[in-house]
Amino acid sequence: MIHQGALAPGVRIADLRIEACIAASPLGFEYLARADGDGAPCRLLEYLPAGLAERRGLQVSVRSGAAAVFDVGRRAFQLDADRFSLRRDDALAVVQRLLVEHGTAYLQMPWHDGPTLADEYRAGREAEPDDVRRWLVSLGRALGRLHRGGMVHGAVSAVRVRRRADGRVVLGAPESARWALAASLPGLIDATDPSLAPEQLLDPIQRARALGPWTDVYGLATIAHLAIAGELPPPAHDWRSALARPSLARFAGERWSAAMLVAIDRALSPDPASRPRTMDDFLAAMGLLERQAPPRAEATEASAPPAVPEQAPRATPTQSWHGSSPRWRWAVALLFSALAALAIWAALRPGAAAARGDVQRPSEMPVSEAVRNSG
The missing domain is CATH 1.10.510.10 (Transferase(Phosphotransferase) domain 1)
Structure with missing residues (x-):
């Protein structure tokens, strides 16, 4: 079948030679092509939307005022090369190469x-x-x-x-x-x-x-x-x-x-x-x-939740004091008595009141000598 506007047999795209045009659509053409060397067949898709561009010789010429729209479609055409270039599954076709020539783009795919x-x-x-x-x-x-x-x-x-x-x-x-x-x-x-x-x-x-x-x-x-x-x-x-x-x-x-x-x-x-x-x-x-449901754990001793070990009750301050050694209790009592006696002596000794008058209280800011002299 002859498809108007398609590349003729024998035309080369990179290292591929067009053998026949096998399909045409408003988006472009599909070819059977063969590679140099081993002559392995491949499927070659050409981006050539009829409403936006036309072929002049081998070159694709974009119609006046259609360049922006043509480029939008070409980017989407090339996006398929990115999305389907990885082999995810044998049932999904893989884009082997993206070729950009003659003012347009081509996708090389395996032949079946x-x-x-x-x-x-x-x-x-x-x-x-x-x-x-x-x-x-x-x-x-x-x-x-x-x-x-x-x-x-x-x-x-x-x-x-x-x-x-x-x-x-x-x-x-x-x-x-x-x-x-x-x-x-x-x-x-x-x-x-x-x-x-x-x-x-x-x-x-x-x-x-x-x-x-x-x-x-x-x-x-x-x-x-x-x-x-x-x-x-x-x-x-x-x-x-x-x-x-x-x-x-x-x-x-x-x-x-x-x-x-x-x-x-x-x-x-x-x-x-x-x-x-x-x-x-x-x-x-x-x-x-x-659809397999997640396995359910069997109700066995091995799968049972681990038992929480019993903990001894924490001693209260009163229990700790009464449960301690008698020697420690006497030592603490004597220490508190000595501190109390020392505090009473310091408060009643002569000259203590005068000394307290010269000591700065913590809540007060220090006052300079000049301020004190001024009044």
Whole structure:
């Protein structure tokens, strides 16, 4: 398929050679590229929003007056390279490199040949319950790790989950630039996309406050709905259709457990507060994760609280005095008697009163000789 405005086969980006353009969107293009040397294939994403820039030769030229908005989107595009450059889980795609060339940016990602889950289930393939449970656990645990790191993916959908050759699945990057440019290019967000949770369609300020792990719970539940019912749920922007959606409980039986179907129905609620709050809660509600309660201490002698040793009662001053040695009692009495006699003698000796008249009392400030002489 020929995509208008895409790079032609053979064009080089750093040490990568473009082999074919495999997809196009209002945000840019996606290529199959190969590296020099070993010729290993990779997926290359190009940032080129059609409403803000155009290609002139190999160079990307920003339209007049659109430079500021173009840069906002490019920074968000590059932010995905920072957020997904670390390998957190095998079920999350990793951005291998960020390349800046020809006036724009490119993300290099691993190449996977397998189809997406959207391709599998839309082609009429009957879902195998064991396989569905496996990829639900794989994606749920991967997203749970992402959430515990303080991030929300925000683009969990069947078209972004690709099947690997060994049967495992991997979730691609979210393309954060779509949301950064949504106010300037409303066409980048498709409100009829069934994988979008209702809170994602709010204005940017409200949206930033409303997003959370429950948003990705909704996205994962839409894929489960597709696998079980053979179709995606109604778009969340249409509340009437969302509330009138037939329950998945009609599929309960030998293939699908009732508890799992009820949990998915709950995860598809238009009200975020009615959904499981975390991925672990969602997996546990479906019966795919065993939530272990903290071990309880057994009521044995070893686990019993240590006994407080008995302490001898503290002696009162009277008890201490009467319990002391008789010699010490006589010595103390004699000492107090001697001090009292000395004090009486000092007070009654001759000249004591005169001497007291010359002694400065502690509460008085010293008076200089000149002040005394003056009167």
